[in-house]
Amino acid sequence: MRRLALIALPYIWLLALFLVPFLIVLKISLSDLALARPPYVPQWNFGDGWDALKAFFGSLDLENFVFLSEDDLYWRAYISSLKIALISTLITLLVGFPMAYGIARSPEEWRPTLLMLIILPFWTSFLIRVYAWMGILSKEGLLNQFLLWLGLIGEPLTILNTNTAVYIAIVYTYLPFMILPIYAALDRLDDSLLEAAEDLGCSRIQAFWLITVPLARNGVIAGCFLVFIPAIGEVIIPSLMGGSGTLMIGKVLWEEFFSNRDWPVASAVAIILLLILIIPIILFQRNEQNQREAER
Amino acid sequence: MTQPAFSPWDDPAATPLIQFRNVTKRFGTFTAIEGLSLDIFEREFFALLGPSGCGKTTMMRMLAGFEDVTEGQILLNGQDIAPVPPNKRAVNMMFQSYALFPHLSVWDNIAFGLRRDRMRKDAVASRVDEMLRLTRLEKFANRKPHQISGGQRQRVALARSLAKAPKLLLLDEPLGALDKKLRQDTQFELMDIQETTGTTFVIVTHDQEEAMTVASRVAVMDEGKLMQVATPDQIYEAPNSVYVADFIGDVNIISGRASQSGDKVAIAWAEGEPQIQGTTSRQFAPGQTCHFAIRPEKVAISAQKPDAPNVLRGKVLDIAYLGNISTYHVELPTGTIIKAQTANTRRIARRSFTWEDPVWISFSDTAGVLLEH
Ligand SMILES: Nc1ncnc2c1ncn2[C@@H]1O[C@H](COP(=O)(O)OP(=O)(O)OP(=O)(O)O)[C@@H](O)[C@H]1O
Ligand SMILES: [Mg+2]
Numbered sequence: 001m002r003r004l005a006l007i008a009l010p011y012i013w014l015l016a017l018f019l020v021p022f023l024i025v026l027k028i029s030l031s032d033l034a035l036a037r038p039p040y041v042p043q044w045n046f047g048d049g050w051d052a053l054k055a056f057f058g059s060l061d062l063e064n065f066v067f068l069s070e071d072d073l074y075w076r077a078y079i080s081s082l083k084i085a086l087i088s089t090l091i092t093l094l095v096g097f098p099m100a101y102g103i104a105r106s107p108e109e110w111r112p113t114l115l116m117l118i119i120l121p122f123w124t125s126f127l128i129r130v131y132a133w134m135g136i137l138s139k140e141g142l143l144n145q146f147l148l149w150l151g152l153i154g155e156p157l158t159i160l161n162t163n164t165a166v167y168i169a170i171v172y173t174y175l176p177f178m179i180l181p182i183y184a185a186l187d188r189l190d191d192s193l194l195e196a197a198e199d200l201g202c203s204r205i206q207a208f209w210l211i212t213v214p215l216a217r218n219g220v221i222a223g224c225f226l227v228f229i230p231a232i233g234e235v236i237i238p239s240l241m242g243g244s245g246t247l248m249i250g251k252v253l254w255e256e257f258f259s260n261r262d263w264p265v266a267s268a269v270a271i272i273l274l275l276i277l278i279i280p281i282i283l284f285q286r287n288e289q290n291q292r293e294a295e296r
Numbered sequence: 297m298t299q300p301a302f303s304p305w306d307d308p309a310a311t312p313l314i315q316f317r318n319v320t321k322r323f324g325t326f327t328a329i330e331g332l333s334l335d336i337f338e339r340e341f342f343a344l345l346g347p348s349g350c351g352k353t354t355m356m357r358m359l360a361g362f363e364d365v366t367e368g369q370i371l372l373n374g375q376d377i378a379p380v381p382p383n384k385r386a387v388n389m390m391f392q393s394y395a396l397f398p399h400l401s402v403w404d405n406i407a408f409g410l411r412r413d414r415m416r417k418d419a420v421a422s423r424v425d426e427m428l429r430l431t432r433l434e435k436f437a438n439r440k441p442h443q444i445s446g447g448q449r450q451r452v453a454l455a456r457s458l459a460k461a462p463k464l465l466l467l468d469e470p471l472g473a474l475d476k477k478l479r480q481d482t483q484f485e486l487m488d489i490q491e492t493t494g495t496t497f498v499i500v501t502h503d504q505e506e507a508m509t510v511a512s513r514v515a516v517m518d519e520g521k522l523m524q525v526a527t528p529d530q531i532y533e534a535p536n537s538v539y540v541a542d543f544i545g546d547v548n549i550i551s552g553r554a555s556q557s558g559d560k561v562a563i564a565w566a567e568g569e570p571q572i573q574g575t576t577s578r579q580f581a582p583g584q585t586c587h588f589a590i591r592p593e594k595v596a597i598s599a600q601k602p603d604a605p606n607v608l609r610g611k612v613l614d615i616a617y618l619g620n621i622s623t624y625h626v627e628l629p630t631g632t633i634i635k636a637q638t639a640n641t642r643r644i645a646r647r648s649f650t651w652e653d654p655v656w657i658s659f660s661d662t663a664g665v666l667l668e669h
Contacts (some may be wrong), residue, residue: 195362196380196395200409200460210408214399 024273029267030060040264064268073252074269078276080247084163084238085231088170090226093220095171096178100219101212103179103185115183120175130169130240137165137241161243169237174230178223185219186212218291225284233273249273301368302512311374313338313464313496314359315563319368321354321520328354330520331368341490341497343507345543346517346648347400352500353392354520356466359498360389372464382565384413388460392468394453396441402452403428403437409460428456440595444471454482458489462553467499479503483510501561504544508532516540538667541589546623548595548634550588554580554666561666566630573605573661578668590664597624597657599648604658610634613652624649626657 004227031040044056068074079113103114104252136142144156159165196208235250242248249269256266297460304310312335321329323510328351336342344352357363358370361382369376377385388409396405410420428434431451436444441452449471457465468556470486471479487510490497501507507514508528515525516539524540535541538549552565556579561569563586572588580586601607613633614625617640624636637655649655 019571033632100439160472169643190393192393192395193393195360195382196389196397196456197408199360199362199387199389201455203383206412211397217399 013123023265023275025270026209027060028263029064029271030062031264032059032061033064033262033264038263039261047130062266063274067265068268068272073247074249077247077249077252078272081153081232081234082251082276084166084170084248085228085234088167088174088231089224091167091173093179093224096175096223097216097220099175100179100186100216103183104189104280109290110173111187115180118179122176126173127236130236133165133172134160134241137168141275160241161246163242163246165241165243166238166246166248169241170227170231170234173237175224177230181222181226182216182219185216189215218287221287222284225280229277229280229284232277302339304340305335305513310337311373312336313340313373315369315371315374316355317369319358319364319370319372320366321351321358322366327362328520329358332520332522333523334515334525336496336498338496339490339494341487341499341509341510343514344498344500344517345504345514347543348502350517351520352517353468356389356468356498356500359464359466360387360424361385379522386463387466388457388462388464389466390453390457390468390470394441395451396449396452396456398441401438402433402441402444405441405452406459408458409456413460423459429457429487430458431455431482447475447478451453451482451634461493464496464498467497469502470501470504479506480509486571492531514544516543518543534665535589535667537669538587538589541665541667545591545633546635546637548592549589551634552586552588552592552636553583554586555582556580560661561586562668566628566632569608569628569630571604574664574666575662576666578666580666580668582667587667587669588664589667590625590659592635592637593621593636594663595657595659596640597626597636597649597655599653599655600656601656605661607656609654609656612649612651612655615649615651624655626655627633 028040031042033039034041042056042059046050047054099118103111103118106114134141138144139156139158139160141160144153144157147153148156156200159168193206193211193215197211198204202210233253234248235254238246238248238251239254242251252271253266255267255271256262260266297367312543314334314336316332316334317334319329320327324340332355344355346352354363358365359377361377361380365378369378371377372385372387374496397408400408403424406424407420410423413421425434428437431454433448433451438449441449444452452471454467454470457467466487470483474482483506484496486499489495499508499510505634511528513525514531516523516527516531518539521655523543524536526534531540531544535544540550541547550563550565552563554561554563556562556576559575559577561574561576561580563574564571567589574588596602596604601609608628610626610628613626613627616623620639621634621637621639624638626634626636634657
């Protein structure tokens with residue numbers, strides 16, 4: 001009995017926090033827009049009886065999905081989101097790996113402090129940090145003033161409200177998610193492996209590529225997924241820092257929900273986003289599992 | 297044996313392969329190796345023996361190039377090796393922790409060093425297969441290090457360091473995790489490899505029997521210093537200090553005051569007990585403290601008083617039966633315990649002595665060594 005309860009607990013958790021909301025959203029995505037509260041039909045109440053339930057299911061349709069596939073705004077938004085997420089993941093990796101490597105190679109007594117510095121920004125509100133970046137990147141912002149003062153540029157650069165600003169903010173925001181798993185992988189790496197590689201004729205650089213990188217692989221993969229998955233659906237960053245040309249599905253979703261109040265279409269957008277994300281999530285899970293098996 | 301005895305260390309004209317010249321190694325304020333000088337010759341099988349933490353691994357790491365020398369020099373073929381990075385040294389090391397690459401299969405681990413030499417593919421393959429055969433790992437070639445047992449891992453590490461057939465091979469406790477049978481086989485395998493390839497081996501071991509079996513010379517270390525460097529039989533038969541005598545094998549030590557005439561020394565070691573008669577080539581001042589060290593197998597035990605230069609009486613306190621031999625712990629009237637060993641040529645049921653039996657122990661005056669410290 002207790003075992004059953006133990007097994008059931010995570011499932012109940014999943015059911016309550018994932019499956020039920022998912023089904024609700026799925027149902028809304030199959031509904032029609034209506035001037036009502038909530039703004040969609042059909043609705044169904046427990047007291048309505050059997051016939052009402054049949055009518056309820058009968059009026060659900062895939063109209064919204066058809067609409068999504070016809071309007072190329074949505075396609076472009078999905079593709080553009082994928083592109084932005086992919087590029088920012090790559091940049092995050094390029095910035096994050098050397099940082100993780102540096103921390104892992106630093107003297108032991110320094111490491112907790114350095115890790116702390118990586119995590120520290122999380123202690124302030126995300127919105128405040130985004131506003132800070134807006135202050136840095138705007139026309140009259142710190143960055144432009146600094147570059148002007150150095151004499152590197154003649155007139156201020158337009159960074160804020162472009163895709164560049166979105167990349168900067170995504171990389172900044174998700175960097176810790178990249179650094180921490182890579183650091184964990186590098187930290188486990190035994191120095192004597194590098195010595196053995198050198199002993200067998202590798203130069204330092206060869207040893208890095210042949211030993212360090214392959215052994216950090218799982219950390220790199222985990223980090224990439226942890227950045228890529230949330231970056232695709234990012235809402236706040238493209239809304240606040242992107243320009244009119246920045247097309248991201250999260251922003252579209254937001255606008256459908258709150259500006260157009262078209263809940264059914266917004267739900268359909270969310271369902272498709274979820275389907276797109278399921279693939280990387282499954283891959284991520286598999287990576288984690290492989291890693292656990294390799295460690296046993 | 298038809299070939300002339302191999303002993304370049306006795307030949308003043310021979311040039312050593314490795315020379316430690318007054319080498320000191322410090323970690324911060326801690327001195328791991330202190331003013332150590334040592335010559336190791338080509339084709340030697342050199343064993344380092346010593347208690348844990350005495351600096352054996354540190355010496356290996358300095359030879360391999362992972363630790364720099366604080367003071368002094370290490371010469372390889374007459375060249376100071378300090379400026380040579382580890383990957384350019386004709387030295388391979390088998391790590392005490394094995395340091396196998398976890399992401400590579402057993403096969404690829406062994407091939408790793410060969411590939412760095414830009415060897416041809418089929419040459420790599422045949423060399424790796426040879427190593428696998430040698431270490432009896434053929435069946436595990438495709439497994440990853442975490443999928444094999446501790447002893448198998450040790451063999452992979454050994455195979456990997458052997459594969460490149462280096463000029464100097466450093467083995468840090470290469471056989472510790474193997475069972476006795478496999479260990480003995482591998483020891484002979486190592487000696488074979490050494491003979492056919494002419495590689496110089498430096499081996500660290502905790503197992504003195506192993507050192508005795510494989511080594512041309514043995515160095516006994518303590519706290520970063522060499523206590524004695526000699527052939528196995530010299531170390532065993534003629535240790536230069538109580539420390540070495542005690543470290544290698546079992547020994548009885550009796551300490552007393554010496555009185556010498558010629559090469560004969562009489563040691564007064566206890567009130568009311570006969571003095572111990574010994575022979576030495578050293579000089580002891582009258583009354584100088586002197587330690588008489590004698591191996592248990594050189595002490596005879598008998599029920600009747602025998603006729604020998606040294607005869608002491610006591611009673612059997614304990615018997616350790618080891619199959620082929622038995623060790624008797626005999627308590628003398630002074631409370632001193634002397635170990636005597638006899639070969640068990642008879643069945644155990646017909647053993648002549650048992651607990652509490654009064655017995656005589658005896659030994660000749662040349663059976664033990666006299667040591668100053
Ligand atoms: N990197 C280091 N920093 C500080 N001290 C060290 C370092 N490496 C070794 N030591 C110290 O140097 C001494 C010798 O170490 P070493 O590893 O050579 O011992 P060992 O003889 O190989 O011992 P064991 O038989 O246990 O392997 C030890 O006291 C050890 O604590
Ligand atoms: Mg050691």
